[in-house]
Amino acid sequence: MKKGNVIVGQSGGPTSVINSSLAGVFKAAKDGGVDKIYGMRNGIQGLLENKYADLKEVLKDGLDIELLKRTPSSYLGSCRFKLPEVADNEQVYKDIFAILDKLDVKYFFYIGGNDSMDTIKKLSGYAKEINSDIRFMGVPKTIDNDLAITDHTPGYGSAAKFIGSSLKEIIRDGLVYNYPNITVVEIMGRNAGWLTAAASLAKGDDCEGVDMICLPEVDFDIDKFLTKVESKKNQSQVIAVSEGIKTKEGKYVCEAAKENVMVDSFGHKSLSGTSQYLAGLIGQKLGCKTRSVEFSTLQRCASHIASRTDVEEAFIAGSKAVEAAFAGETGKVVIFERISTAPYQMITHVADVNEIANVEKKVPSEWIINDGTDVSDELVEYVKPLIQGELTQIMVNGLPKHIVLK
């Protein structure tokens, strides 16, 4: 029996495989002989309200773990809660550590993106200050693939697979009539264009691919954009744009279409409407039929077409975090290193969370080509291994079965 208990939480926007990382943490902790494995409900925010679940009580057998790996969204619930600096509000830290002590927690795991790694950074820093022996480990997660140091993040491969598959379908659909039809598809990714770049996957022997890829890494020039669309105005086109594209003045394109843009507690603007705005502009200018499609929430929750590679790597990331914490690590995050692309070989390390928190990794400029309207073959080769394989869904009554925490 391992000395001390485990607690795990999920934070930030969910992905199709964030629960697979939870399954990885749970399985490794259980196999490691931990007595109690707690799940924070709604992350650190729920923990502060003493909301947690005893995971051994709710995840009873292997089938539950398999269902968990196939369930989208965050099984434990999530939050967007930014820990204050210790100097500004030490009481929050005292409260958290009091709860952890009460539960005899010695290992704390947090599955999340940039902002969640900030939480691990602050909690592990505070533990050091007060000489606490509680170990804090981060498990990376984000569909945006924008974490530094790691080759890629769990969640990205499945979102990329959804984007590639859906775009192949939309491209077929868009070519159905014998007149030009221009579809603008809006893809998530506030500052980093990894998801939008995955639109390049659609192209192949059996698919024309998309006609343009507009990333937030490139200043968006509306006139140049319209000119390029017009140059192929006699054919149907499908154009992939990031929700986060901005003009060179730094204004989001979607802001041109909306008066009010909501801002969350991390100061992030809520973006959407870019594709609709651009489809409208194209329609006005070229007088042709246009459509706009927003993948919206679907790209982060379409677990029915998750990448098996991604699901497995997310699980591994969870279990490696436990292994590292048991070995004495704290204030670290699990990262991936790609040993080779063909054949695809990946290993894990742990890295200092300071290297990953609050840093955004963007698409490298050398992978952005054609005057910022396409991506290179290197990018396609980078993404391809991450979308390989499927997980057979557990279908009940014609629909994928999930597991729900009541």
Add this chain to the structure above:
Amino acid sequence: MKKGNVIVGQSGGPTSVINSSLAGVFKAAKDGGVDKIYGMRNGIQGLLENKYADLKEVLKDGLDIELLKRTPSSYLGSCRFKLPEVADNEQVYKDIFAILDKLDVKYFFYIGGNDSMDTIKKLSGYAKEINSDIRFMGVPKTIDNDLAITDHTPGYGSAAKFIGSSLKEIIRDGLVYNYPNITVVEIMGRNAGWLTAAASLAKGDDCEGVDMICLPEVDFDIDKFLTKVESKKNQSQVIAVSEGIKTKEGKYVCEAAKENVMVDSFGHKSLSGTSQYLAGLIGQKLGCKTRSVEFSTLQRCASHIASRTDVEEAFIAGSKAVEAAFAGETGKVVIFERISTAPYQMITHVADVNEIANVEKKVPSEWIINDGTDVSDELVEYVKPLIQGELTQIMVNGLPKHIVLK
């Protein structure tokens, strides 16, 4: 060798399984010993421009047929072309029959919805007038499920399966934070609410289901709608609305949001923006976080999650049309009769195309409950058999493989 050749076309909006009907026509015609099997490119409109393909040349083996069954959109291309009345323009008819005679076509198959059945009606009527022995048969297709007489239409089951699966995922995603979040999901269906009603499939042991279902069959009352949303304002909600909901004055809700509504050649308005408009209203009124999701094109092209039952029935509909034409039928359409729901048993008949053309079947009022905000268990039992089973995708490089007519 069968005397005379076969021609087949696809018309109207595509579905995930319209190509499975094409595969059914092709296979039955080939097995029946037909010499040439032509495919009209872009339906009757392409035919008038002498655009057709020799299908035996492009569908070479069983793998091609399996790929065809898994390829979304219309393999042959589609059109939205309304044949004039003979009295108004007989020349079009003369042109069509001249081309058919040139190709020695004796059997004409058209896969489509209401408007396409109008084409079969007119062509078979004209054939009778001029004593032509060419036989004209309709194969039903529409995600909208709005054809009269038939129990259901090929294409509906797969769209319903996409809607049910995606809503289960969106509902999980929507519950992830510990504050209320209201998602309005817009679903296709201009006048008939069958697709939106399929939102009811999401509910089960592992899913809370949607909170409201708004069909175009019911006058939409914005005040009552907002009051109902407000009554549960402390919880996250997912609301399914049809793109075609109208106020009792007959105005589309989406028209309130847009100044220009496009109209196609059949006089259909292009609808969208309903969910966005309603999400905005809810946000203004209740001050909570809202999201809008439009399933848009995805619901008619997501062949990667097609219903196996639907794919098989679509194939059967195609082959039964050929069988009937060979047996001497003309001016008919294949329809489905449900013998029993549990276990599900379905048989086919052929019916006079006059009974189906230009008639819309709506959701029966006795299946619409709770003051027009939900559907009954009878409706769920009706839809459930149609979404059963999956077709293993042929995956290449992590994405579903399609077949394309060059």
